[in-house]
Amino acid sequence: MQIEVSGKQVELAEGAVCADALKEGLSKKQFKNVVVAKCGDTLLDLTTAVPTTCTTLEPVFADSEEGLEVIRHSTAHLMAEAVKKLFPSAQVTIGPAIKDGFYYDFDYERPFTPEDLEAIEKEMLSSVGANKDFSCQTMSADEAKKYFAEMDESYKQELIDDLGAEQYSVYTHGDFADLCRGPHVARTGMLKAFKLLSVAGAYWRGDEKNKMLQRIYGTAWNDPKALKKHLNRLEEAKKRDHRKLGTQLDLFSTHDDVGGGMILWHPKGGLVRAILEDWERKEHLKRGYQIVQGPLILKRELWEKSGHYDNYRENMYFTEIDEQAYGIKPMNCLSHMLIYKRKLMSYRDLPQRYFELGVVHRHEKSGVLHGLMRVRSFTQDDAHLICRKDQLQDEILGVYNFVSDIMNMFGFEFEAELSTRPEKSVGSDEDWELATKALTEALDATGKDYSINEGDGAFYGPKIDIILKDSLERRWQCATIQCDFTLPERFDLVYVGEDGERHRPVMLHRVILGSIERFIGVLIEHFAGALPVWLAPVQARLVNVTDAQLDFMKEAEAFFLSKGIRVEADTRNEKLGYKIREAQVEKIPYMLVIGDKEVEAGCVNIRSRDGEDPGMVTLEEAAQLILDAAKAPFEAGGMSYSFSG
Known part of the structure; x- marks a missing residue:
């Protein structure tokens, strides 16, 4: 029996096992690192007889996936x-x-x-x-x-x-x-x-x-x-656990009295969210999105019409008002389709891009709830793009490039994964083939590698998932792009074409950061709590040496606030070293120390959390240094953005 082993033709005796075959094709050093053999897509024990139908046998090494x-x-x-x-x-x-x-x-x-x-x-x-x-x-x-x-x-x-x-x-x-x-x-x-x-x-x-x-x-x-x-x-990872850091940095908490998977955002955490959400709104407006908002609950009949009631009911919460059943929304697509239908659209009106920071609720089993990463109530940076079929690839690529810009700005590496039709789904075979083809062609057009995740699409369409890699090389699924021919059909979405006839549009469901809660959790762990200067709830803390500097401290605080810098003053009667250590524990980017010399010179002494200490500078110089640090990630990511306050 002749077989190819790692590109080498070897002759095997009848009944030879995989180990015998691999020994013929590999050096002793190579064979020592082999755990099993592979024939086609089938893995085989080394003690298994080489199948008579096997023409090529490959080693599977211990350090391979x-x-x-x-x-x-x-x-x-x-x-x-x-x-x-x-x-x-x-x-x-x-x-x-x-x-x-x-x-x-x-x-x-x-x-x-x-x-x-x-x-x-x-x-x-x-x-x-x-x-x-x-x-x-x-x-x-x-x-x-x-x-x-x-x-x-x-x-x-x-x-x-x-x-x-x-x-x-x-x-x-x-x-x-x-x-x-x-x-x-x-x-x-x-x-x-x-x-x-x-x-x-x-x-x-x-x-x-x-x-x-x-x-x-x-x-x-x-x-x-x-x-x-x-x-x-x-x-x-234990040191970076966002639950531990969330308490240490006074960002958020959970309480049994409130319920599992429900987050209470503290003032500093609420500010981080506000900054992130404000930035996202501006980025979407720059890319031609329209900001919309739908209600938290919708009649059950709508969820039945969409297919969510049959295919997603176990993940939903329901309530009753005036003897009418309502579903608490687990996603925002239904409202966005109804907004689209408010008037008859022309082909010239497309694409319509609706963006909503929508609060949604999904039933997760109590055993999987985990801080910000797995919750029952969360906010999605959700958008639905309704377009013509000839616009589909450009819209998918537009979302992909949007995601790429954002990931690069935060310093995340990422990879794409195409998820195909699951067993439990709605829609025709033809629509699923068209949707899958559109996503595949768009991914091919990026020139980037991607993997296939068979059977893991949404019940109404295939999707692209973007998997980011954090500083500990852990992977997180955040962004997603889902191509949907089914819901536009179920909700009778139409537009008037160039020919004067009515045509059916296509809808893309997409998120960029995904769950705001989860993304903040990822950021906390990625940066070990030291959020970027532009996102830090407190960018600088003024620290006095004695009460003799209090008047100048108030002047300095007012100056930095006027420049749009988030600053706070620590005027407690504590030792300077104690106050500085506390600011470091709280991951505050800059500590601005004021003593008698600083008051006399009208300056502050800068100490940064990363150890780069410019020393004594004027208030104007200190403000510019902080503002430049806040702009740096956007400039590195090729984006233009300014945020004040």
């Missing part, structure tokens, strides 16, 4: 083995690989403690040292069910019943066995860089009606250096 996923999945099994050995009565459920790690859910009589995690990790290392083989056997449904019944693993039996397959693969290493499609590393000795991180509650199959299980999270990497780098990144 696919290789890391295999390592993490195998480490999940390693952890489950340790749990079963230390806690024999624990029931094993599911344990997948996830981004940067893995988890496993267990049904156990008491919560796992930090000491338990240490013991589990120690047992995992023991199994690594034993270098046990991973092996796979295929069983019929009846055989697999009987096998796990004898092991008293009821969750595995339930999975077998629900999956309804005729055959199942079961992986074993040592005394541990699990229902799994694989593949896995060849031996436990290949798993040397892992760490157990935390325990959380998780409902069986994510259903709140089911039993609460215990989910142990861990991370696994291809080598100890990569693990150490990741753990350092996690520590840095």
Whole structure:
């Protein structure tokens, strides 16, 4: 049997396994870093016989994306083995690989403690040292069910019943066995860089009606250096946690009395929002958008007409007024379509671009609520572009370029992802094909790489998601562009064409920052609380040495306020060092110190949070320095913008 391995033709004996084939095509050093093999799109265990239909076999290395996923999945099994050995009565459920790690859910009589995690990790290392083989056997449904019944693993039996397959693969290493499609590393000795991180509650199959299980999270990497780098990144992320910094900087809070997922914005946080929203309104007006606003609730019949009631109802809240059912809006598109219909549009009127900073409500399960990142009430920088089909690509590119300008200004790298039709959707096949084609052609026109996310579009149309990368290389989905042929049809949107006939327009749903709450949370963590000067709620704090400088301090404060600089004066009878340290903790960009020498010279002594201290300068020079720093991000991003106050 002849097969190509990494571009090299090799001759294999009948029944040769993947490891034998790869050894022929790779050096010893290369093969040492291989975790599984790949034939076409199929990953194979190294101990699997090379399929007779396979003409090309490729190695999957430990440091590749696919290789890391295999390592993490195998480490999940390693952890489950340790749990079963230390806690024999624990029931094993599911344990997948996830981004940067893995988890496993267990049904156990008491919560796992930090000491338990240490013991589990120690047992995992023991199994690594034993270098046990991973092996796979295929069983019929009846055989697999009987096998796990004898092991008293009821969750595995339930999975077998629900999956309804005729055959199942079961992986074993040592005394541990699990229902799994694989593949896995060849031996436990290949798993040397892992760490157990935390325990959380998780409902069986994510259903709140089911039993609460215990989910142990861990991370696994291809080598100890990569693990150490990741753990350092996690520590840095803890320091940057926006919930902790939100309290420290007095920006926002949540309260059980108010309800989960509802944010209370404090004066400084409210100011950050106001600055951000004011800037967004001006940017949209410059790009030909019209500012609109719709009501918070709309009659249920409208949500039925749009398809939201059938396809999105579980995420919505409803109320009743005068015996009439209303839906609290989870998005703003319905109001915008009704605004479009206020008069008959001509082809010359298109495109119509409606922008709204709209407050929306969506029902999120309590277990996923997380500070500003996952809430139930939030504001979207929402817009709907209603255009002719011949304008569609230009409008999509216009939104994409708008997003690019904004991401560059904040210093975010980003990537695009095209999400296609989901199983639960509305609209004709033809419309979905047209919408997908329009988004694809627009992305191709940018010349930038993008990925395909099959089946993750909105229920009414495909979409482009923009994924930004923060300073810790974490990815966040913020901007989105959704192409919709369906809702214009359902709401009978029309325009009069050049031919005098009525035609159907197309609608783009889009956000730039997405949820304002979430974007502020991302910014807080990206900048570690040190918001850019233009966005900082307090740009400068005046600090006096003694009460002798109070009169000049009032003059200086009035001067900076007149220049549009957000300044506050700290006149407390505290030591200078204490007041400066407090300003640094609050991440205030500039501290303007006033002592007797400064009063005599009519100056301030500037200290900046980044350590660059210009020293004693005039009030005019200090104001210009702060104003220039506030303009810098816009100039770097190629944008023109001014904000005062």
